[in-house]
Amino acid sequence: MRKRKLTDDEIEAEVLADLRDPSAWEEAIYVPPSKSPRPAWVTLGRHLELSAQFHVLSVLHRFGAEATLTNAQPGNVDITVVQAPGRAITIDVKTLVGTSMWFVQPFSARKHHYVAFVLYSRKDLDSPAATPTVAVFPSVRLKELIGPKVGKVNIQALARQLGVNDYWQQLVAHAA
Amino acid sequence: MTLVSVCGGFGYTPVVVRWERFDPDEYEITFNDEKLAAHEISRYDVMEVLANGIYVIRNKRAADRYRVRGRTDAGRPLELIVVVEGTHQLRFITGWDL
Numbered sequence: 374m375r376k377r378k379l380t381d382d383e384i385e386a387e388v389l390a391d392l393r394d395p396s397a398w399e400e401a402i403y404v405p406p407s408k409s410p411r412p413a414w415v416t417l418g419r420h421l422e423l424s425a426q427f428h429v430l431s432v433l434h435r436f437g438a439e440a441t442l443t444n445a446q447p448g449n450v451d452i453t454v455v456q457a458p459g460r461a462i463t464i465d466v467k468t469l470v471g472t473s474m475w476f477v478q479p480f481s482a483r484k485h486h487y488v489a490f491v492l493y494s495r496k497d498l499d500s501p502a503a504t505p506t507v508a509v510f511p512s513v514r515l516k517e518l519i520g521p522k523v524g525k526v527n528i529q530a531l532a533r534q535l536g537v538n539d540y541w542q543q544l545v546a547h548a549a
Numbered sequence: 550m551t552l553v554s555v556c557g558g559f560g561y562t563p564v565v566v567r568w569e570r571f572d573p574d575e576y577e578i579t580f581n582d583e584k585l586a587a588h589e590i591s592r593y594d595v596m597e598v599l600a601n602g603i604y605v606i607r608n609k610r611a612a613d614r615y616r617v618r619g620r621t622d623a624g625r626p627l628e629l630i631v632v633v634e635g636t637h638q639l640r641f642i643t644g645w646d647l
Contacts, residue, residue, distance in 0.1 A: 381581045381642040384614065388630050388643075391608060398616070399607040402568045406602040409574035415596040419622075422593075478586035524583055 417498075418470070425468040425491035426451050428505060436545040449481045449488075454544070462544070464489050465512070471495035474525040482516035487544060490528045508532040509540035565612065566633055573599040577638045584643040595629060595641050597621040618647065 379387075391397035426442055430452055433440035439455045449465040456462065462485045469475060470493045480488055489509045497503035508528055510518070518531050537543055573596065580592050598619035608614040613633040620626050629644035 381584060381640075384611075384632060385584065385630065385643050387611065388608065388614060388616075391610065397609055399609060401604040401606045401618070404568050404571050404603045404605055407572055407574065407600045409572050411596060411600055412574070415593055418591075418593045476583050476586040478589055 418468075421470060421493060421498075422466075422468045425493075425505065426466045428491055429464065429466050429489050429507065432507075432541055433544065436541060438545055450486075452489075461485070462487065464509075464544070466491060469493065469528065470498075473527055473529040475528050476525055477519055477523060480512060480515070482512040484513065486512040488512050488515050489540075492528065507540055508535075509537075509544060510535055511543070566615075566639075568605045571605075575637060579634075579638075579640045581640070581642045585641065588643065588645045590627060590629075590644045594621045594625070594627060595644070598627055598629060 430440050430442055433452070433454060441453050441455070443450050443453055450463040451466040452464040454462045454464070464487045465480060467475065467488060467490045469490060473492055475490065487509055489507060492506040492508070494503065494505075506529075508531075510531070514535060515531070518534055519526055532540075578596075578599075580595060582592065585591065585595065598617065598621055601619055601622065603617050603619035606616040606618070608616075615631050615633070617629040617631050618627070619629075626647040627644050628647050630642050632640045632642060634640050
């Protein structure tokens with residue numbers, strides 16, 4: 374009798390059940406670093422993440438905001454905008470390529486914290502003149518808009534629900 | 550390089566990865582983006598971990614399942630759960646920070 378193929382959820386549940394049982398696992402095998410070059414999509418993805426962060430930073434500076442790119446700061450913070458000593462807004466930058474669908478993942482929702490989605494069109498990736506589409510949400514409002522949904526959400530649809538005409542203005546106005 | 554063993558009578562064909570010769574470039578790799586994203590893990594993180602040297606631990610109850618431990622380029626330590634779905638086919642279903 375052929376064994377039924379388990380779903381990812383079922384496999385995850387079984388693995389989690391086994392995690393606390395050392396007898397359920399074999400000895401660890403060490404696999405040395407790969408000598409092959411990484412696939413192009415991997416390196417491109419990382420570059421686009423940085424590109425997205427710098428794009429948001431660049432626009433903020435055009436508006437005179439004291440914005441700084443953070444380095445691996447906890448709490449989903451990629452950019453801080455200092456308003457006054459001890460007072461700042463923070464921005465979490467998410468990158469989407471060739472889609473406006475975002476897999477909902479945990480994000481911080483608090484006052485003065487924003488989530489900026491930078492959407493790259495796949496066909497324009499090679500064009501330096503093309504600018505990505507950006508949608509910026511106050512994190513608390515984004516949490517409300519998503520609600521209990523899991524899986525994918527359409528960022529452009531959520532942006533329409535947010536009803537903000539000028540995404541940058543809400544950041545700059547807040548930062549000013 | 551993979552070894553395929555057939556358990557006669559059960560129609561069960563576990564595919565075993567020869568991890569000591571593992572090269573991610575030789576595999577078709579798929580991802581459960583939703584489950585990974587729930588732990589703030591991207592496809593890029595998975596691929597970086599695989600490229601950077603890993604420890605692999607096989608499940609005794611289900612020979613096609615492994616825990617993969619390693620670090621991203623930024624040094625983030627991750628444990629990933631991978632299922633061998635066929636010859637040269639891996640599926641990363643979830644993971645978490647170590």
